[in-house]
Amino acid sequence: MNIKSLFLGSAAALVAVSGARAADAVVVAEPEPVEYVRICDAFGAGFFYIPGTETCLKVSGYVRAEIRGGDDVYKGIERDTYDWRARAVTRFDARSETELGTLRSYAELRYNFNNGADKETVDLNQATIELGGFRVGAADSQFTSWTGYLGAIISDDVIAEGNYVTNQISYTYSADNGFSAFVGTEQGKGDYLVDDYLPHILGGAKFKQGWGSVTGVVGYDSKAEEWAGKVRLDVTVTEAISAWVMGGYKSNDVKDFYGTWNGDYAVWGGIAAKVTDKATVNAQVGYEDEGTIAAALNVAYTLVPGFVITPEVNYTKFDDARQARTRGAKDDAFQGIIRFQRNF
Secondary structure (H helix, E strand, O other): OOHHHHHHHHHHHHHHHHHHHHHOOOOOOOOOOOOOOOEOOOOOOOOEEOOOOOOEEEEEEEEEEEEEEEEEOOOOEEOOOOEEEEEEEEEEEEEEEEOOEEEEEEEEEEEEEEOOOOOOEEEEEEEEEEEOOEEEEEEEOHHHHOOOOOOOOOOOOOOOOOOOEEEEEEEEEEOOOOEEEEEEEEOOOHHHOOOOOOOEEEEEEEEEEOOEEEEEEEEEEOOOOEEEEEEEEEEEOOOOEEEEEEEEEEOOOOOOOOOOOOOOEEEEEEEEEEOOOOEEEEEEEEEEOOOOEEEEEEEEEEEEOOEEEEEEEEEEEOOHHHHHOOOOOOOEEEEEEEEEEEEO
């Protein structure tokens, strides 16, 4: 065998081996396409499509730390030390368009830690389903929320304007000209929980324009067989200043689910002034028929976007009847608060 024959034989062997290996080549599977989260701009900022669906979801909330010192302005009792509370809130807002309108579900969970308590508390502050004007679930009573909450004050409800979370069902009609109205029923809670098949009944109307709004609401407590109503006026004075005033009246001076103030009537008023790009001053005064006066003043300062620091001072002058209901209560009470809140 000469060198030329050896070379040709080796080449043929390499070709044969290469052919055999080519037949057994490993095929690498292509990666499956990744479905990235898509922005949903149909319902405002912060919404995104849940992958694989046409449902838009928004996750938001806040984390808060709050320290109170001085007197308890709700009861008139002097504190022995400061009151320190922490809270985390998570909100889930899911929406999709249907042939009957926007289908929405909304839930808000509150996680609280008060004064070094060994046991944390979790509150379901809202869980509702909405479709085409109908709403069912748990939320703040519409006697309270329909007129709009009181001013941007931390201790805003020393003189209470109504009740909060309750099971409810309602229908709201909204027109294009700024008019809206609702009717609904509510279960109540605590001492005001209905004890037969007749729920609490309520309704309201609102007219809103660029200058402000006029709102009214009336509620019937089926357990106490009493009613209460409120009327509110909001006015936009300038781009930086807004003011409001509200009055409430009830058919019996005893508290019920809707008439939560003392005496037949109560009035509230407040103002908000944006004094700089970062600071807004809020003031509020309330008065109830029995004679109690509650006043508050704060400054909401946005240190950086999403982080607000709010110092507040409160004063309550108690009437004799309200003071007598709390053992050891003072004639008047002063309180100072500092709140730190990070919104997301």
